[in-house]
Structures are given as structure tokens and as C-alpha cells.
Amino acid sequence: MVVTFAPMTSIATDPSSPSAWKQFQSSYGPQLTPGTYHVEVVSFEKNGAKSFIAADAVVRSPAFTLQVSPTQWSVLGGDILFYQVWYNNSGSGTAGHVWINATLASEVTFVTSSAEGSRTGPTNWTYVNTSVGSHLLLIEVRVRSGIPPETFFRSLVALYWTDEKEYAGQPLSATADVALGGPVVSIVLVPALATIHQRQAFVMTVNLTNSGDSAGTLWVNVSLPSGLSYVSDSSGSLNGTSTPTPGGVNVQLAAMPGAASWSFDIGVRSSAGLLRGTQLNTTANLAYANTHGGLMPTRSASGSVVVIAPLIVNGTIRLGLTIAVPGDVVPMTVEFENVGDEAAPNVWVNLTVDPRYAFVSASMAVTVQGGAIRFRMSSVGRVQTRVFLNVSVAPAAPDAAVLGIMGTIDYTDGLDSPLPRGQFAPVNVTVTAPRFTLDASPALATMEAGTSAVFTVTPANEGTGIAGDVWLNTTLPSDLEYVSDTSDGQRMVLGSDLVWHWQSLGPGPRPFTLVLSARSTTADQSSADVRLQVQYTDTNGNRRADLVATPRVTFVAPMIQLTLLVSQESAPAGTTFFYTLRARNSGTTTARTLWLLDSLSAQLSLFSYTSSVPATGSSTLNWTFRSLRPGEEQAITLFVRIAQDASPGTAIPNEIEAVFTNSEGTVIGYSQSLAVTVTVVEPQSPLPYIIGAVVAGLAPVLFFVYRWSRSRIEQVFLVTKDGILIDHFSRSLVKDQDGDVLSAMLTAVQQFVKDAFRLGQNRALEEMKFGDFLFLVERGQFVYLAVVTAGGKPPGIARKLRRVLNELEAAYGPVFQTWNGEMEHVLGAKDLIRRRLLWERRSPAKPE
Structure with a gap:
């Protein structure tokens, strides 16, 4: 209970001046049930200060039962009779007062009692401070003579009481019947078993004893509780008849002699689903008559049975690890306890585990099938039971995966009847593993022949676990060469193969720059893929999935195409003719410098040339052009004369060469034209040859x-x-x-x-x-x-x-x-x- 800001009554004040203390009290609610109550009081002062005190209070109360029975059930006029009054205090405290008031039947007169010192009236008794326990009051009476014919008489006893604080308790009353002559039949109901199971058949015996005269007809009505059902009875052995009812059975018997004892059985069966500890009370009511048909006082008896069963509780799965690396062995303990009334003949435990677990071992025989681990135990007593198992996390389990384990426990009672299934609370293991990504930028790069480019390579562990070993591998294509990098890993270069190695690499990125150069011989508009591959393991050495990043490089370069044409294919010695030299950049970048070289034959001498730049050299001519853009062409017309002493039939070859740079000035290429040949012939009239040379020069046009x-x-x-x-x-x-x-x-x-x-x-x-x-x-x-x-x-x-x-x-x-x-x-x-x-x-x- 909680009482907040309840009004409290001041009951005392410190007489000192100024007062140092005050006392308050507060009453709470209805009458409390017995027990110990914990009280906490918190006071709040205006200045914000708090005070706290706690105390325990014990609530005690008596609790009475009342039973009255005569010392004999059948009397005659003038007989002495005692009433036994049992008032039993089964509570937790002493009763302040107990009052017993007896209302005797008119057929008897009071004689004396066993507590005359406590008698406060003709048939009234008062007790003070009645302790916990059983208490007996005997009331002695005499049966009057000359009583008119009747079957029995009844006396009444009432009990009143208060607790230690004089709070009145619930009054009680009881009666006692005594027969005036005739039969006196008692009934006792005795179950054959004190404890039963659900679905169990058993018998209850009805015992009848006549301590008086002969009885006429007897009726025994048996009322069964919910949970028991009537099956059969043996009243036929006493010539009785039975009639089943929805709630039991009614049995009729006849002519029971005095001093006789009879008994018969009633067969019953308990129903399914009865909870352990359920008490099933059966009542047998007896009504009977004397030989003249007069009804005698009724009697009743009861018998009870208690449902028993094993009870398995505290089913728990305990894991030795809650965070695991793939490949780790996870110890597991399965615990449960039987706190029931008997051993469980059969116990089945069924564990459902994530498919990413693998069974390793157990402390007993188990069956493993798919994601289920099962085991059976016999005769599990009233003890705590533990089973130890080991499972391992699959090597390929992904990072941050939650691997669950749950289970059920089934068991039976002593009759092998199934009991309600128990559940194990789910438990989980979280996987911690490295999880890498690989990025390389730029993903699409353009490189000019003879130049370098910088790539940013970022292997990143985006998982929660540590990588045991990490390898970054690449084999460079033939058009690329390694220059340098800024990686903090252990690097190994073997030809075009590059490997970087890290160990114990935790979460986070590891970016570094990689500098590659394009070979000078790289062809314009060719391309190559730089395949970067990450291979790594977790700390248990399990290989994780490889990663690949493949940036593509497109190469550009100037490309010089050379053509060499000659004005005539033959000429006599001393003749002048000309070559047309053309250099065209058919590539996609500018050639910063182009050198055209023509090494003239010793049979030729330079006459003149036309060009946008001057030539250097004599026997080997060198024209140097600056910045030949893509698609641009340079042409040179070179006029030469055949030496006068050249012999007819001499073949004079010529070809031109080009050396050129990329746009940054690095020499990257060399090209050569096809050779052309002029043959020296016998001289004829000079005019036809001159005109022939001109026409040959004009042939293309x-x-x-x-x-x-x-x-x-x-x-x-x-x-x-x-x-x-x-x-x-x-x-x-x-x-x-x-x-x-x-x-x-x-x-x-x-x-x-x-x-x-x-x-x-x-x-x-x-x-x-x-x-x-x-x-x-x-x-x-x-x-x-x-x-x-x-x-x-x-x-x-x-x-x-x-x-x-x-x-x-x-x-x-x-x-x-x-x-x-x-x-x-x-x-x-x-x-x-x-x-x-x-x-x-x-x-x-x-x-x-």
C-alpha cells in the first residue's frame, strides 16, 4: 500500500522551548490480515530537505474452529451425557476474550462443566488471553425422565472472540444431536489413495457402523467434486441399489441390525488436466430411519485426495559466450529443476538452434537433426538437473548476426500422462566478425602514355570484429607500372604482382594512395583493368568472402603517321626530283615535340626544301616541330639531286623517321615510314625527263x-x-x-x-x-x-x-x-x- 500526503494527527509535542520534536499518527484503511508489514516514512521539509525512516510491524490475529460432539449418540431417560466442546485457536495471536454460550436441548439439564471457574452464567463461559492451540470444554448434562416419544434432540454451542486489541472476530456455532434410543449409525469415507494423478482410477470405501438398535432404510448420497467422475460401486454386495447422478451416486440400503458394520466401494476416475496440488473433496451424506420409519439425525463424512505430479521449473539455457567470432565454441548449460511431488519418469528436452550453429559435444547422448538438438532423461527426481553442451559458430556466419537458441521441455507424471510443456527463455549469441569493403577511385581513369596517375585505394573493415590477416593483391596489366604507395601494410612487389598484408586489422578504413605510370609504348585509345582483390580472415583464421574492385584505365597518346612520296621512280644521274614527307598526329593528345629525321643516301644531295620549320644537319636532316595537335599534319617537300657519278641501275632508297613526346614532353614514341626507291637510269634527252618528273609529281592530283x-x-x-x-x-x-x-x-x-x-x-x-x-x-x-x-x-x-x-x-x-x-x-x-x-x-x- 502507498499513502501519499495523508493527513496526520499530532499526538505529542516537545515541551521544551523552542520545541525540538512533534509526534503524529495516522490510521490506515480496513482491518489488516496477519503478517509482517514494512513501513517507510519520508518527510519533505519546505527547504527541500528529506528525512527517511523505516520500520516493520507485525499483525497477529487468532483464528478459531468450533466442534461439538456427545460422548454417546443414543441415550435413555436418566442417563448422564457429556458434550465435548473443542475450540481450537489456529491463528497467530492470542485471543483477548473468548465467550462460549451453550443452548442445551430441553430434554437435558445442566449438571457441571470442566471450567466452572470460567463460567459466568448458567451455560456461559468467559476466557481471557486464550493462547494458540487446542482447547476443550466438557459440559455434563442429565437426560430427563418421562420424555415424550421422539427420535433425537439437539443442543447448540456458540463462540465469540476478540483479538489482543479487543477487535471482535467472526462468531462461530456448532450443534450436536443425540438419539433417544433406536439406531445410531455413523459413516466414514476412506479413499484408497491419499494422492492421485490425473486420469487415475481408484476407489473410496464407505464404512457404516450401527452402535444402536436396528435401523430401517439407509440412504448414502455421495457427491463427487469436479475432477472426479463416478465409475462403479459395490453396494450390490449389501443388497443395495445405486443410482448414478451428474455429481456422484446415490445408494439405498435396508434393515441394518444393531452392532453391525457394513462397507462398500465406489470406483472413481480423475480427469485430465488436473493441476498439481489440487485437493479433491468427496462428501458422503447419510440419512436413515428406525424400524418404525422415523428419521434419525443425518450424518456426513468426507474424504479428500490430492493431485500430485512432478513439476519442472526454472528451465534455463546459459551460454558461456554472448559475443563470438565465427568458429568459436560456445559452451551451453541446460538447467531445470523438479520441485514437484515425485520423479518424472520421462523428460524430453528439444533445443532449436540457429542453423549457423554446429553441434560439437554434450555430456549425455543427444540426437542432432537439422537445427534441433534433442535428448531424453528417465526418472528425473526432485533435484536440479544440468546438461552441458558445446556448439560452434559457423565459419561463414556474418558479422552482427544474432544466433538464437530456444527450447521446450516435455515430461510425464507417474502414470506416464503428459504434463504441460515448459519453455526455455530464448538466448542469443551475437557474431563479431570483420566485414570488408573495397573502393578504388577514380573508377574510370584516363592516362596519357608516359604519365603517372594517383589512385586512392580504400580497404575498410565495416564489421565489428578484428580481421586476423588481410591481403590486398593485384597484378598490373602490361601497360602500367608500379611507382609508389602510402599504405601502412607490409608490401611485396614481384614483377607486376603487388601484395599488401595487414594483421589484426580492427574496424575502420585504411585508405592509401597508389601511384601508377603508363608505359610510353601504350597505344592510344587502348584500355586496361586494374583488378584489386581483398582476401581476409577473422581472428580464428576463417576465410571470409573475397572482394574485388576493378578501376578501368583508358590510355591516350599522340600517334604519328608518316607517309613518304617520291616524284618519280627512276631518273638519270644529275637529275633533281623531290620527296613529299607528311607527318600526321592521328592520336587523341598533342605531341609536344616532334622530330622528323631523313638520313639521305650518299647518292643524293640536298637541293632545297619547303617546311614550316628549319632543318638541321646535312646528311641527316632533322626538322623539329612544336605542339602537333590531334588531327594536325606537317608536310615537307624535299628537293634532291642524284650524284653525277651515280651508276645506272643503282637503287637509291629513302625513308623518314619520327621521334615524338607526349603532351608533357616525355619521349614516348618512334615511327618510320615505308621506304621508297628511285632507280638511276641512262640519261636521254633532258626535256622528257624533266616533264616526266613534273607529271609524276602531279600524278596524285x-x-x-x-x-x-x-x-x-x-x-x-x-x-x-x-x-x-x-x-x-x-x-x-x-x-x-x-x-x-x-x-x-x-x-x-x-x-x-x-x-x-x-x-x-x-x-x-x-x-x-x-x-x-x-x-x-x-x-x-x-x-x-x-x-x-x-x-x-x-x-x-x-x-x-x-x-x-x-x-x-x-x-x-x-x-x-x-x-x-x-x-x-x-x-x-x-x-x-x-x-x-x-x-x-x-x-x-x-x-x-
Whole structure:
């Protein structure tokens, strides 16, 4: 009970001034039942201080039973009779007062008592401080004479009492019947067993004894409690009849002689599900008559049986570990205690364990099947029982997994009847294990050949356990080389194989940087995978699942493609011809520096070259280009002369080489063109060879000018006598689209003009046919007209060229003589050439 802020009455005050103390009291609630009460009192002062006191109080109370019985059951007039009054104090305290008041039947008169000193009235007795225990009062009476005929008389006794504090208790009363002559039949009910089990059959014997005269008819009505059911009876052996009832059986017997003793059995069966300790009380009520049919005082008897059974309690599973590493052996103790009335003939324990446990051993024979461990015990007495087992955590059990164990216990009573199942409270083991992740960034990387890149590799133990050993392995692809790393693990490098090793690695990440370099020979747009693999164990050496991270590297690089063309494949000694050298960056990054090298044969001498950068060297020419971007091309036209003493039949090879760097300036590559060969032949008339060299140089471009099957002029070049182009006109080529072709054609024309007229200063060049194309050059005083025709030689072409050339020199001779590139001074020349050489046909030429 709790009483909070209850009002308390002041009962005393310290007489000192000022007062040091006060006493208060408080009464609580209804009458208390006997026992010990613990009282705690807490007081709170205004200043916040608290005071506390505790005390125990014992509540005692008497508890009475009252029974009255005569010393004889049948009397006659004038007989002396004693009433035995038993008032038994079975409580915990002394009774302050006990009052016994007897109301005697009119058929008797009071004589005396065994406690005359306590008698306070004719039939009243008062006792003080009646202690715990049994107490007897004898009341002596005499039966009156001359009593009218009757069967029996009844006397009444009442008892009143108070406890030590004079609180009144519950009054009690009892009666006693005495027969006036006739039969006096007593009844006793005796169960054959004092303790039974559920579903057990047993008998109860009804004993009848007649200590008086003969009795007429007797009726015995047996009332069975819930939990017992009637089966049969043996009253037929006394010529009796029985009638089963819903709650028992009624038996009728006849003519019981005086001084006779009869008995018969009643067969019963206990029901299922009776709880241990249940008391089953059976009552047998007797009614009987004298030989004249008069009813005598009724009698009753009772008999009880108690249900007994084993009772298994405190079923507990105790684990030696609550946190375990995979592979650990977990000790387990299964405990229970039989606190019942008898041994349990059979006990079955069924443990259900997580499938990630494996059975190891037990202190007794067990059966293991799947996730169940079972064992059976016999005759388990009233003792505490322990069974010891060992299970191990599966090596592959994941981190933080909760592995449960639960169980049930079944058992039977002495008749092998099943009793309610018991449960074991579930217990758990939490797995602690390493759990790694692996990350490598960047996952997609681009590296230029000859450069280095930094990768961040992060093996991380995200589990709760410690890793025994951790290995990080990789085999670098052939295009990558190891440079360095910042790992705190033990590193081993063997060729392209890298291994890092850690021991006792707890939770948390272990990031480090890994520097790799791309080989200079790595091809542009190739790719490679860097496969990183983590292998690790827990502290018990169990191998955990491997992890893989695979960053992909795409390589970029400049790629130099070289082409080498020669203007003619054969030439006599002393002839000048030219090579066209082209270097193109077909890669995806810039070549910071490009060196083009041409080691000329001893049979050749450098005549001249055209290039955007100067060359160094004599026999080996070296052109150095800076920053050749992707898709960019550099071209060199190299004019050479065959030595005069070169023997006919001599093959003169040539090839060009390139050395280049990546965008950071690191030399990464070398390439070489296909070799071309010029064969020295016997000299002939110089003019056909000169024209042949020019036509050979023009061979790649003549493909573009062959557009018409009839004869016409396709290309016109106006060139100074020094080989400087003044203007160009074309029907088929467009400057912006066909720049490479025009450049090659112009180079050929310039060299043709220079060589041709150096050989013949005072004569005009006529013509040279090459397949369907005709190449013609007309020389003037200050300039030259060079044309390329298709479809044969146009009629009157020589005269037309001469007339046009004369008109041009007549109109612009002084400008041509001192030509400085200012086109505004020769605008009319353009119109003249177009009108006189190109527009005379139906299909006009394309303006440049």
C-alpha cells in the first residue's frame, strides 16, 4: 500500500522551548490480515530537505474452529451425557476474550462443566488471553425422565472472540444431536489413495457402523467434486441399489441390525488436466430411519485426495559466450529443476538452434537433426538437473548476426500422462566478425602514355570484429607500372604482382594512395583493368568472402603517321626530283615535340626544301616541330639531286623517321615510314625527263582534274621566272577543299619551271603527254604560263598561250618584272586568263 500526503494527527509535542520534536499518527484503511508489514516514512521539509525512516510491524490475529460432539449418540431417560466442546485457536495471536454460550436441548439439564471457574452464567463461559492451540470444554448434562416419544434432540454451542486489541472476530456455532434410543449409525469415507494423478482410477470405501438398535432404510448420497467422475460401486454386495447422478451416486440400503458394520466401494476416475496440488473433496451424506420409519439425525463424512505430479521449473539455457567470432565454441548449460511431488519418469528436452550453429559435444547422448538438438532423461527426481553442451559458430556466419537458441521441455507424471510443456527463455549469441569493403577511385581513369596517375585505394573493415590477416593483391596489366604507395601494410612487389598484408586489422578504413605510370609504348585509345582483390580472415583464421574492385584505365597518346612520296621512280644521274614527307598526329593528345629525321643516301644531295620549320644537319636532316595537335599534319617537300657519278641501275632508297613526346614532353614514341626507291637510269634527252618528273609529281592530283572526256584546259598557273606563283585558276579544284592537291601541283610546277628553263635558257618548251593529260609550259620574258589539259591537246593551244602571254607582259610587264605580291595591280590579268583560256568552253571553271 502507498499513502501519499495523508493527513496526520499530532499526538505529542516537545515541551521544551523552542520545541525540538512533534509526534503524529495516522490510521490506515480496513482491518489488516496477519503478517509482517514494512513501513517507510519520508518527510519533505519546505527547504527541500528529506528525512527517511523505516520500520516493520507485525499483525497477529487468532483464528478459531468450533466442534461439538456427545460422548454417546443414543441415550435413555436418566442417563448422564457429556458434550465435548473443542475450540481450537489456529491463528497467530492470542485471543483477548473468548465467550462460549451453550443452548442445551430441553430434554437435558445442566449438571457441571470442566471450567466452572470460567463460567459466568448458567451455560456461559468467559476466557481471557486464550493462547494458540487446542482447547476443550466438557459440559455434563442429565437426560430427563418421562420424555415424550421422539427420535433425537439437539443442543447448540456458540463462540465469540476478540483479538489482543479487543477487535471482535467472526462468531462461530456448532450443534450436536443425540438419539433417544433406536439406531445410531455413523459413516466414514476412506479413499484408497491419499494422492492421485490425473486420469487415475481408484476407489473410496464407505464404512457404516450401527452402535444402536436396528435401523430401517439407509440412504448414502455421495457427491463427487469436479475432477472426479463416478465409475462403479459395490453396494450390490449389501443388497443395495445405486443410482448414478451428474455429481456422484446415490445408494439405498435396508434393515441394518444393531452392532453391525457394513462397507462398500465406489470406483472413481480423475480427469485430465488436473493441476498439481489440487485437493479433491468427496462428501458422503447419510440419512436413515428406525424400524418404525422415523428419521434419525443425518450424518456426513468426507474424504479428500490430492493431485500430485512432478513439476519442472526454472528451465534455463546459459551460454558461456554472448559475443563470438565465427568458429568459436560456445559452451551451453541446460538447467531445470523438479520441485514437484515425485520423479518424472520421462523428460524430453528439444533445443532449436540457429542453423549457423554446429553441434560439437554434450555430456549425455543427444540426437542432432537439422537445427534441433534433442535428448531424453528417465526418472528425473526432485533435484536440479544440468546438461552441458558445446556448439560452434559457423565459419561463414556474418558479422552482427544474432544466433538464437530456444527450447521446450516435455515430461510425464507417474502414470506416464503428459504434463504441460515448459519453455526455455530464448538466448542469443551475437557474431563479431570483420566485414570488408573495397573502393578504388577514380573508377574510370584516363592516362596519357608516359604519365603517372594517383589512385586512392580504400580497404575498410565495416564489421565489428578484428580481421586476423588481410591481403590486398593485384597484378598490373602490361601497360602500367608500379611507382609508389602510402599504405601502412607490409608490401611485396614481384614483377607486376603487388601484395599488401595487414594483421589484426580492427574496424575502420585504411585508405592509401597508389601511384601508377603508363608505359610510353601504350597505344592510344587502348584500355586496361586494374583488378584489386581483398582476401581476409577473422581472428580464428576463417576465410571470409573475397572482394574485388576493378578501376578501368583508358590510355591516350599522340600517334604519328608518316607517309613518304617520291616524284618519280627512276631518273638519270644529275637529275633533281623531290620527296613529299607528311607527318600526321592521328592520336587523341598533342605531341609536344616532334622530330622528323631523313638520313639521305650518299647518292643524293640536298637541293632545297619547303617546311614550316628549319632543318638541321646535312646528311641527316632533322626538322623539329612544336605542339602537333590531334588531327594536325606537317608536310615537307624535299628537293634532291642524284650524284653525277651515280651508276645506272643503282637503287637509291629513302625513308623518314619520327621521334615524338607526349603532351608533357616525355619521349614516348618512334615511327618510320615505308621506304621508297628511285632507280638511276641512262640519261636521254633532258626535256622528257624533266616533264616526266613534273607529271609524276602531279600524278596524285591529275585524278581530280579528269572530269571531262573532251579536250579542254583544266588548270592554269601564272608563275614568275623565279618560280613564285602569281595566281592559279581551276575548273575542278577548290582552294579550301583541295588545298593539299593544289600545294603539290604548285610545287611541281615551280620545280618544273626552275629545272626546265635552267637547262634551255633560249628555247620554249612545247609539250609532254601523260596518259589522257597534257602538260604545257610557255615561257615569256618575265612570267610563265603552265597549263594542264584533259582529253587531248586543244587545237591552237600553243598560239593561244603565246598570245595570252604576250598580252599579259604587254599590259603588266613592269609589274611582273618587280613582282611584290600586290594583286590589286594585276586585277585585269585575272579576267584576261579566265576569258581567253577557261571561259571559251560551255562549262565555266570554278573561281578560286
